[in-house]
Amino acid sequence: MPEQKTLARARADKRAGKSASTQAGEFVREEIERVRAGKHGVRSTKQAIAIGLSEARRAGVDLKAPAKSKASEATRKKAKQDSAAAGKNPSKTEGKKRATDSASTARRSRAATAALKRESTAGASGAALSKQAKSAAARRPAASRSAAAKKAAQTKGAAGRSAAAKKAAKTRAARATHGHR
Template identity: 60%
Template structure:
């Protein structure tokens, strides 16, 4: 069950006209926080991200399941199920035994997968699979929905990063 604060943040993102992936990002952040706090673990950063995306879909974020060929059939089916549940097109049955088993299994997983280094490595590898133009277009789109104060802060941060890399 996602925290109320997370659902509120996702709704705020939706009102601001941000994309479903940005809205779902709030749920991914929550999952990473949970792993860092030690509430449960994850086998890899990708697993923590997948759990967050699933929770987002179930909470009603209109994040479409991956297209055919983009993910394993099992992953796609799971995403479709979560998406339909969140959109109210499917009734979800409570399965306490399965729920408990999943919780117990996650508690046995390592916590280091949500470390700064692990997430940085995951982000770099994900970005490297996209073209430079796709990355640039995403950055331009993000800048449109940022707002003046945040855009200014982001520009200052970018300038500091560039200065640090020149040294």
């Protein structure tokens, strides 16, 4: 269950007219923080991202299921289930549930949580996130990356661009003195 502050940040992003993926980013960030805090682990950075996206869909973020060419049928089905679960009140769904349903659901939930607790927290490390971001970017065409960079520079504003340029120059200078490439 996402924290109230995460839901509030996602709602603020929506009001500001930001994209669904930006809104979902709040949930992914929260999931990464949960792993870092040791609440549970993950097998990989991708798993932490997938959990965050699932939470986002269930919270009502209008994220589309991935395209057929991009993900397995099971992943697409799960995404559709999560989107369908958004805004549903469990107490009002199709009459009464059988007792065995809720018992097996609770048992499955506990098993999933126990399995996650046994996993490592390395998937949420800075190095793992950096590696994931770089490999994700590498899968996109150069034109797409360039367009994203141009849009980011545009939305930053003059003061933001100036600050970023100063920071970049400072970083380059620091790396030059410490023998980095």
